[in-house]
Amino acid sequence: MELVYVLSGLAVGFIVGMTGVGGGSLMTPILLFFGVSPTTAVGTDLLYAAITKAGGVVVHHKHRNIDWRLTGRLALGSVPAAILTLWVLHHLHTDVQAMNVLIKRTLGFALFVTAIAIIFKQQLLKFAQRHAGDWLQMSDRKLAVLTVLTGVTLGVIVTLTSIGAGALGTVALFMLYPLIPTVRLVGTEIAHAVPLTLVAGLGHAGLGNIDWHLLGNLLCGSLPGIYIGSHLSGGVPDKVLRPALAIMLAIVGAKLVV
Template sequence: MHFDWAMAGGSFLVAVVVGLTGMGGGALMTPMLVTFFGVSPLAAVSSDLVAAAVMKPVGSLVHLRRGTVNLRLVGWLCVGSVPSAFAGVLVARALGHGADVQDVVQKALGVALLVAASGLVLKAWMSRRSATEDAPDAQDGTPQISVRPLPTALVGLLGGLVVGMTSVGSGSLIIVALLALYPALRANQLVGTDLLQAVPLVFSAALGHLLFGDFHMEVTAALLVGSIPGVYLGSRISSRAPGGIIRRVLAFVLVVSGLKMFGVPAVPLAWTMVGLAAAGGLLWAVGAARRPRQDGPGGEREAGHEQAGDQPAAGHVGDPVAS
């Protein structure tokens, strides 16, 4: 069996993004396999899901140990996602991966990702005018939220169906829905909850693809070699990093993944990424320059937040891309 080290390197980079944001696996890994390594779409979906069934538990375990997971949310999401993920494999097999429905699903997911990214940016600008949004998180890293069982289970059902059909959505689609349903979730808790709920979902979809898909052991092996250390590294960073940093990365990945769903070519996509990174850096610099004048000459508030470990996001409400 020929081992593809380039594929392993690519999977490492994608897995770091997955660990950081809880999303991007199917949205980035499957297109990478098809575009750069010539893997057939069905084989890419099948092999990616089997690899994800091993990769996702690694990242979610890190967040479980850090306490950045809402287990009630995970349970209700799995009620809908586990059976529908297996059913999605059968639907995809019946329709065929060349069917128009695949294109419709990807375009709809692309719109959802771009809307979610816009929502994060809008929320950041709104938080500049109100310092109360992150106040409940200042003392407690796990804010109390009221779980809505039926909408949450329906989100899991829809997400599982899409994952079974395309391998995309275990993070991308469900994290968008969680952002809308539970805006009080902190960034690292959002990532941790999304990673853990994806474990049984992906296991169900992977089982379906092992039975009915086009699983390639050599592709999965290369993905695992890169993705296991990548997702561990990304999860370690996201479980400890300030919420503002995670949200910046999450917004960036949402936009890139959304554009990829619309088939944006590699070169324009790369330039878009550079432009977004530059714009984000400029906005952060402007916010940082304004903060000392707002907080006072002594800089005591900033210093205190820098020492607060997991809590910096709550104090950085003046940062235009922090929330």
């Protein structure tokens, strides 16, 4: 099983390197398929995401692709929301089986939304750009409040399911800031995902939801996988990769919900 986990990390890292999405969306369902409990799968995947995306922050910062003001606004909502969600999970007096069912169904719903966001990403971006004037007429204060509320939503979803920080967060930023270059929004969301997944992951560790040995095996595969995938990015048409990824996520989401 150690080799299987390493290969799983390699495959997911490769896909993330090629498409920029799919880390938590793929890793958590894979861990569930291998019999890992939902709480442990989510907790382990959160720390896995924090470590792997930290390298992306360094690269994006070097190329000036991070808007730290937006990162701060998102974190202002997401980090407290993650802490509050962890507090609720800790004090929620329910049996483990009921908690696992809650996490699996929330995960399934989040996978559905992520799949839709991936499929209609270009249409959503065009819609946001067509209505950029409506957004630009908003005051900076109102835009800041909406950004913080977006962070709150992401904080709850990511803490419960370990997914959404990438695909959902980037689409939300596209809608709020349609005139900012795409690569800068992607870098900003990666920078925001690191503190969010780190806080949520450490919180799950405090709840005993981390398999440290499993985490090490996943990282052994994913780090070289991301490196290889990023260098092969563009080798397979995006119009083929993204729909295939979205269909796979939708199928997994349906199975988890049903």
